[in-house]
Amino acid sequence: MLLEGYRKEFCLPPNPKAKxxxxxxxxDGNIGEVLPYLNTVLGGYQYYQEPQMLTLKFQAKLITLYPKMIAINMVADEAEGEKILEWLKEEINNTWKNRSEIKPSFEVSAKPRILDIIKLLPKDNCRECGLPTCLVFAVQVSEGSRLYKDCSKLDPLSKSKLKKYLNRCPPTI
Ligand code: SF4
Known part of the structure; x- marks a missing residue:
């Protein structure tokens, strides 16, 4: 087993309005060697060799795996964080066990362009999504920490175009 355990830590992001x-x-172990295999198995969003890290998109959250640490944003509560960590532990250990049958991937997926996203947003800066501007929203959608559906002002045509555009960008898990 590559990963036997870990120490959890929860904190609020610096933004005082963050929920x-x-x-x-x-x-408690080093998972660096399994990251290219996990990139294949889980369809990584971004993979870097220097410094080594793999980012995954998961239900509008970004999960970043480093050799000695995992970071998850947008976690609703401690129970949800623990559930995701246990799932990751299982995926890490299963992938490590089966690595001889998996082709490691060092590829980086194409990231959605902020400009392409903002073109389809209403650009009202109405703040209904909880963010100060549509540009900030576009950045977060591009990074995978927000869903396009979180903009309540999107008209049906723009919504469908945005969905189509984002679906041909990085794979979601
Ligand atoms: S809800 Fe939509 S229109 Fe309003 S600020 Fe957010 S992204 Fe812009």
Whole structure:
């Protein structure tokens, strides 16, 4: 087993209006070697070799795996963070066990362009999504920490175009 345990830590992001937690797991082992295999298995969003890290998109959250740490944003509560960490632990250990049958991937997926997203947003800066501007919203959609559906002002045509555009960008898990 590559990963036997970890120490959890939960904290609020610096933004005082934020309602979600950030969750960190400080790992008791080094998972660096499994990251390219996980990139294949889970369809990574971004993979870097220097410094080594793999980012995954998961239900509008960004999960970043480093050799000795896992960071998850937009966590509703501690129970949700623990559930995601346990799922990741299982995926890490299963992928490590089966690595001889998996082709490692060092590829980086194409990231959706902020400009392409903002073109389809209402640009009202109405703040109904909880963010100060549509540009900030576009940045967060591009990074995967927000869903396009979180903009309540999107008209049906723009919504369908945005969905189509985002679906051909990075894979979601
Ligand atoms: S809800 Fe939509 S229109 Fe309003 S600020 Fe957010 S992204 Fe812009």
């Amino acid at each position: 979600h937690l950030r969750c960190y797991a400080h790992l």
